[in-house]
Amino acid sequence: MIRRLSQARERGIPEATVARLPLYLRALNGMAERGLATVSSEDLAVAAGVNSAKLRKDLSHLGSYGTRGVGYDVEYLIYQISRELGLTQDWAVAIVGVGNLGRALANYGGFVSRGFRVAALLDADPEVVGDHIAGLNVEHIDELEAVIKRRGVSIVVLATPAAAAQQVADRVIAAGVTSILNFAPVVLAVPEGVDIRKVDLSIELQILAFHEQRKTDRMTGGPAMAEEWPEAVDL
Amino acid sequence: MIRRLSQARERGIPEATVARLPLYLRALNGMAERGLATVSSEDLAVAAGVNSAKLRKDLSHLGSYGTRGVGYDVEYLIYQISRELGLTQDWAVAIVGVGNLGRALANYGGFVSRGFRVAALLDADPEVVGDHIAGLNVEHIDELEAVIKRRGVSIVVLATPAAAAQQVADRVIAAGVTSILNFAPVVLAVPEGVDIRKVDLSIELQILAFHEQRKTDRMTGGPAMAEEWPEAVDL
DNA sequence: GTCCCTTTGTGAACCGGTGCACAAAGTGGG
DNA sequence: CCCACTTTGTGCACCGGTTCACAAAGGGAC
Numbered sequence: 001m002i003r004r005l006s007q008a009r010e011r012g013i014p015e016a017t018v019a020r021l022p023l024y025l026r027a028l029n030g031m032a033e034r035g036l037a038t039v040s041s042e043d044l045a046v047a048a049g050v051n052s053a054k055l056r057k058d059l060s061h062l063g064s065y066g067t068r069g070v071g072y073d074v075e076y077l078i079y080q081i082s083r084e085l086g087l088t089q090d091w092a093v094a095i096v097g098v099g100n101l102g103r104a105l106a107n108y109g110g111f112v113s114r115g116f117r118v119a120a121l122l123d124a125d126p127e128v129v130g131d132h133i134a135g136l137n138v139e140h141i142d143e144l145e146a147v148i149k150r151r152g153v154s155i156v157v158l159a160t161p162a163a164a165a166q167q168v169a170d171r172v173i174a175a176g177v178t179s180i181l182n183f184a185p186v187v188l189a190v191p192e193g194v195d196i197r198k199v200d201l202s203i204e205l206q207i208l209a210f211h212e213q214r215k216t217d218r219m220t221g222g223p224a225m226a227e228e229w230p231e232a233v234d235l
Numbered sequence: 236m237i238r239r240l241s242q243a244r245e246r247g248i249p250e251a252t253v254a255r256l257p258l259y260l261r262a263l264n265g266m267a268e269r270g271l272a273t274v275s276s277e278d279l280a281v282a283a284g285v286n287s288a289k290l291r292k293d294l295s296h297l298g299s300y301g302t303r304g305v306g307y308d309v310e311y312l313i314y315q316i317s318r319e320l321g322l323t324q325d326w327a328v329a330i331v332g333v334g335n336l337g338r339a340l341a342n343y344g345g346f347v348s349r350g351f352r353v354a355a356l357l358d359a360d361p362e363v364v365g366d367h368i369a370g371l372n373v374e375h376i377d378e379l380e381a382v383i384k385r386r387g388v389s390i391v392v393l394a395t396p397a398a399a400a401q402q403v404a405d406r407v408i409a410a411g412v413t414s415i416l417n418f419a420p421v422v423l424a425v426p427e428g429v430d431i432r433k434v435d436l437s438i439e440l441q442i443l444a445f446h447e448q449r450k451t452d453r454m455t456g457g458p459a460m461a462e463e464w465p466e467a468v469d470l
Numbered sequence: 471g472t473c474c475c476t477t478t479g480t481g482a483a484c485c486g487g488t489g490c491a492c493a494a495a496g497t498g499g500g
Numbered sequence: 501c502c503c504a505c506t507t508t509g510t511g512c513a514c515c516g517g518t519t520c521a522c523a524a525a526g527g528g529a530c
Contacts, residue, residue, distance in 0.1 A: 070478090
């Protein structure tokens with residue numbers, strides 16, 4: 001029988017909460033560095049840029065780690081969030097595609113600091129295979145399955161051209177990887193049980209452009225008047 | 236009085252819809268290249284990786300651009316979405332911070348193709364100022380306000396170290412920019428009316444790690460047992 | 471021990487977004 | 501012209517997530 005912990009810590013933390021935990025963690029680390037021992041939900045919420053009720057509800061999903069009238073113990077909360085996110089273990093990450101972006105990712109400091117270790121760099125271009133980047137030797141894509149197995153890679157970052165992404169994804173999934181961070185501008189088709197997260201630089205800019213256009217429209221006059229589409233009426 | 240358009244095209248497209256429009260646009264461009272004249276909501280939905288009812292509802296927010304029994308005219312829909320997103324005009328983007336990431340962004344092809352033009356690169360490090368990257372001369376951060384004004388920059392991409400991001404943000408906002416894409420791992424404080432979008436590589440990985448941990452936990456046995464926290468009971 | 475102050479944890483209303491399911495609208499064949 | 505078929509556009513029920521507001525819990529002073 002499983003020992004019942006302090007309280008209702010069911011399996012199943014809301015996705016929206018999971019996405020904010022790293023934010024809280026970062027804020028807490030800053031506070032720990034500045035020597036704060038405890039922090040209130042209000043202060044932590046401000047530091048993380050969210051509302052304090054939301055923060056408390058988020059933390060309540062992990063357990064009851066605060067003290068009423070006092071706040072949260074910074075170190076203890078850091079430990080709890082880290083453990084929940086799985087950052088107390090070390091994750092081997094492989095980056096496939098060593099173009100400009102892949103290189104930037106390989107050199108990005110934010111990974112190492114959080115339990116992530118870039119364990120391999122792979123590329124199809126014989127020109128870059130053999131290069132040394134961020135202390136790693138770039139290996140040929142043919143080695144993909146072997147490298148994943150040998151180094152215990154469990155997360156793969158795709159920084160390949162769009163055309164190659166699906167086929168690389170298929171291979172890493174066949175090799176047993178179930179977590180992929182995709183920077184290629186394509187919608188990947190993956191089987192049930194594989195987690196994909198997508199980062200798309202151009203989409204982010206397009207969303208900004210939409211709002212920017214709205215703002216300047218509002219300045220200059222009526223909505224959607226200046227650039228009327230003439231053939232719209234005939235539809 | 237404003238001429239009433241075909242139908243209920245109120246100001247205010249749901250945020251979730253806006254975030255998907257670029258996805259549809261990309262899928263449509265692929266179809267246009269392959270010579271398709273029309274497409275059904277079902278086919279377009281599959282290509283964009285969403286459900287077809289959602290797609291139809293999204294498009295209905297722009298207007299009634301489909302033909303029942305037939306589908307959507309590919310070219311016409313591309314035009315409508317582009318116009319709605321503001322991609323029919325040309326946006327001057329400045330990238331601040333020319334480290335690994337800034338360089339990768341400057342060379343990223345996905346920007347230019349969509350009405351975005353990298354109009355300036357800026358950095359504080361005298362070592363990189365004067366370098367030529369992606370056909371542009373890297374300018375000193377002291378020139379920030381002048382460059383923004385002179386080149387009509389309306390969107391700024393922050394690729395600086397975390398410590399510098401807030402202060403650069405303050406300056407670009409003071410210079411009149413109201414749209415910022417932030418890659419620095421900090422929560423920026425900005426006044427009302429300024430749009431910030433944040434891309435955080437390390438957060439994405441942490442979310443993947445969370446799910447990956449869940450998956451492997453489920454394999455190996457009980458939830459959260461192997462790594463029990465011994466001091467939890469004393470709280 | 472009692473009272474007052476602070477801050478957590480959460481019930482409940484609310485809100486935006488999703489997906490089903492179907493009526494309305496259009497096409498094409500005979 | 502009419503009927504059978506296709507596909508859009510949307511009303512409605514549902515769901516996850518946010519926010520408010522407050523009771524419960526702990527700390528500290530006296």
